[in-house]
Every structure is written in C-alpha cells, then in structure tokens.
Amino acid sequence: MFVLTEMKDTVRIPPWLFHIKFNDAVIEALNKKLANKVVHNVGLCIALWDITKLEDSYIFPGDGASHTVVHFRYVVFRPFMDEILTGKTKSCSKEGVHVSIGIFDDILIPADAMPHPSRFDDKEQLWAWEYETDDGKHDLFMDIGEEIRFRVVDEVFVDTTPTGPDGTANQSSEIKDTETKKTPYTIVKISNISAILGVSSMILS
Template sequence: MYKRKTIQESVRVPPEHLGENLEESVTEGLKAETEGNIDPEVGVVLAIEEVNSVEGGEIEPEDAGVHYDVEYSALVFEPELHEVVFGEVVDVTSFGAFIRIGPFDGLCHVSQVMDEYVNHDEENGMLVSEENQFTLEDGDVVTARIIAVSLGKEDTNKINLTMRQPGLGKEEWVEQYEEEQEAEDEEGEE
C-alpha cells in the first residue's frame, strides 16, 4: 500500500555539500541514501517529500561527512499481509506467475492461480486451466491478495500472492464466477 510516513533517522551529508543550505544538503543526502531502498520496517522509500527537522551535526572518525538526526516525510510502498492489490503479469513460468505490484514483483504460485488444475503452455508462454480454459499470460491485469511478505531478510524480498478467492484473478474470471453465482441463486429460488 502506498503511504506517507514520518521517519526519523541519521543522514550523512557529504563534504562537498557542507557550507550550502543545510535543509537542501540534508534533502539531497536523504534522496541519495534512502530513495529506492527497502527497509523491512518501512517498505520501499519512493520519494522524500519534506524534511521536518534537522538536529545534531556529528563528525565520525575517518568520515569527512557530517551526520545529522532528521525527521522527514516520505512516500513509501509497504505491502501488507491480506491486502488486495492490482498488478500486471510480467512473467509466466511452470511454477507460477510473477505479478508486478508497485515496485515489487510478487509470485502467484501455480497452486494459487485458480481453483482448477492449471497447465503451463510453454510454447505460448501462458498458464491454462483444464476445465474452463482460462488463460494467464504476460500483460494480463489481475487482482490478487498478498498472503506472505518477507522484506529485507538476508537480502531477499518475497511477496506471495493468491488469486483463488472469489473476486480475484483476471476480470473475465471474476465476471464468469459472478454469472455462475447468479444462476445458482436463481435456481435456488425456484
């Protein structure tokens, strides 16, 4: 989920920026050090919006830069367990589909793509269900739910997704499911 967060941390201002406007130097230091980085507590820092406060100014041994304690506002992307996300399929393999959600690619394992048995059509680069002949291929837009998140642990970032629940998957799958439910409801009323 995209969020605005207030973050407190230390930032290094390199020596070439000393003597310039402090807030601008700190902002540039923050951008260089944090934008695009993954923090298990915060998610991915996408953009520094505003520096709220700057304190300190310590010099560390063998470092010509100055370190400041700062509080700043940032736009972040933090995937949350059970969150429903929209994404685009960017790769289909025999073991599942990689779906781009924000700055991450999550894996929807072949067992989590749909309730039906799914085969990998390697020649056409798609997953195909046996019963309804539903397909999933690169470029498809889908709705999925996050079922596992592991960020910043041992330099690996993993997001696992599912599309097996009602209302998830490709739009055509959802529409067919809803039509089938309506037909069952009408039969039940007779």
C-alpha cells in the same frame, strides 16, 4: 498500498555541499540513500515526505563532513494484508505467475493459489485456467502483459546484508553467488486471481 513511515538516520553532508541550504542537502542525501531501496521489515522506499526534527550537527576529527541525526517521514510501498491490487502478468513458470504493478515486480502468485482447475502449459510456457461453460471446458491462458487483480495475503522480507567469508575461497564465492540472488522484499501467497482474461466472476488472488 502506500504508508507514511517515521524513520531516523544519521545524515552525512560532505564539505562540498556546504554552499547549499542545509535542509536541501539533507533531503538530497536521504533520497539518494533510500529512494527505490527496500528497508528490511519496512518496505520499498519511494520518496521523502517531510523532515520532522533535526538534531545538532557534529564534525568529527579527521572528517570535514557534518553528521546530523535526522527524524523524518518517508513514503513507503507496502500493501496491506488482504488489499486488492491490479497489475500485469510479467512471466509464468511452474512455480507460479509473476506479476508487476509497474513500481514493483517481485509479486508471485504460487501454483497452489491458481483458480481451480489450472495447469501449466509447457509448450506455451503459460498458466491456463480450465474454465467450465455450457459449451464445455475452455483454456483461458494467462498471457504476458494481461491485466490481473489479486489479493495480498502474505509478504516475505529477506535480510540481504552481506556476510563475511567463513574461511575458504570457494565457500565465500558460493555465499556471494547466493546473496546476489536474494530478493529483499516479495509479495507472495496470493489467494487466487480475479478478472483473468476478462472473466467477470470474482475469484480473488
């Protein structure tokens, strides 16, 4: 679930932070920049692990801050493929079931990955697994807040870097609206659900 990723970045330390230890200033700057942010094709950054190398610092003309290339290792949330995680149902829609594991909410179990047979109940706004027993068929609803286990089989990174306007005000406004709806990192295509509503059979998503 968590990986240690080697990274490199240029850290700018403003003059008003020169009075504190340099390493402490670098740590503060890196965590401020990266903590709880998604780095494209890397994952969700959690916290700085350690600094492995500090290159020479430079002060450029017209800027009193120091600029230092820093090599470091960062703790990143990025589940392995086929890893089984435990979360809670956050919401349901016709698109599928949205799951949260506390530190990360953008997890989707699509409709075609539900246990078969399942259906979306428009009245309850919940997915229901039509579970067969000796007594007949029973609807097992995937209630909000219910604990659920799932297997990760895919992930999607979206580059949310802002793009420049292409000419007209309306078009640039539409682009801006579209960009604000992008999710930079989503765990998707889970291959079926396990331990739904206390059912002990192993049907993994």
